[in-house]
Amino acid sequence: MTAPDSQGNDRLLSDSYGRVVRDLRISVTDRCNFRCVYCMPAEGLKWLPRSEILTFEEIERIARLFIEHLGVESIRLTGGEPTVRADLPLLVRMLAGIRRPDGHGVEVALTTNGAKMARMAQPLRDAGLNRINISLDSLNRERFAEITRRDALDDVLAGITAAVEAGLDPVKVNVVVVRGWNEDEIVDFAEFGRRAGVQPRFIEFMPLDADATWSMDKVVGADEIVAAIDAVYPLEEVEHGPEPASRWRYRDGGGEIGVIPSVTKPFCGDCDRVRLTAEGSFMTCLFAQDDFDFRTPMRAGASDRELADLAARAVGLKWAGHRIGKVDFVRPKRSMSQIGG
Ligand code: SAM
Secondary structure, rough: OOOOOOOOOOOOEEEOOOOEEEEEEEOOOOOOEEEOOOOOOOOOOOOHHHHOOOOOOHHHHHHHHHHHHOOOEEEEEEEEHHHHHHOHHHHHHHOOOOEEEEEOOEEEEEEEEEOHHHHHHHHHHOOOOOOEEEEOOOHHHHHHHHHHOOOOHHHHHHHHHHHHHHOOOOOHHHHHHOOOOOHHHHHHHHHHHHHHHHHEEEOOOOOOOOOOOOHHHHHHOOOHHHHHHHHHOOOOOOOOOOOOEEEEEOOOOOOOOEEEEOOOOOOOHHOOOEEEEEOEEEEOOOOOOOOOEEEHHHHOOOHHHHHHHHHHHHHHOHOOOOOOOOOOOOOOOOOOOOOOO
């Protein structure tokens, strides 16, 4: 942890490798209306009881502490599926109103499966949502239904159109590429992005699936993804900041793609994120073995100072990086939907 900075933060959350926390990912629910095979089991996942889920007021309190005092500049709401939580636009409005110490607003983003976006995009935009990522892993109806275990491709496509029409810019489309499932659609997604005016973000498959079917041979690496698109639509790399996606633009000016090489080229050295699960556990990495309970002290009356100390202690213990593919890799005890992707 460091002393106050020139922007007026009381202190910054920095770890023993010199990385500073700037991005807070908040899961608003562990529930989901899809059952994507690389994420959740078909059935049997036990939902958290409602009393264990943080209320909007509790989420706002933690977000306010991180934004007003601890150097956080962006918030991403996720889940489970965040749109299944009632009144999500109200939470977005509460968070979008928080100001950083220098008076700047915070960037509020959402990761969603898009199924409800046709009717929610405009209310979310009106509430102050800045950015959106919509997940979509196949453009083929039968395959989409096999992957998500729901026949909802048309709803998601309508949701993407609504997000663009609501003025969310850019609209990013998250595509988890899994060998044997959808790597033959990489170029189709590039074409879809160019046509629809959205940015595909291809994500390498990570060992966070509840069914534990992940294996290294199912990972389609970033290099292979970029080469497949470059062969049809030549690409050039775009300089980028600490965000995990490597960014590429079409040489003909037709837009951009992102690739998230979590497995083949981990970006842990630049990681500036921390996570809050739906039940209020604070995690410094998707793959962390330890989490830090914020909910119990908060409900027992902990002060902001005490919560900030807890966050600083957790960040101080953040490890150098995950060990996917190494012999000493240990799967986290929660799956992606239970942490918040
Ligand atoms: N329900 C929302 C959605 O579908 O975007 C938000 C939660 S979801 C867990 C967040 C992101 O994690 C999605 O883009 C999803 O595709 C991705 N994801 C889930 N499991 C994954 C895995 N095993 N490997 C890589 N990405 C994964």
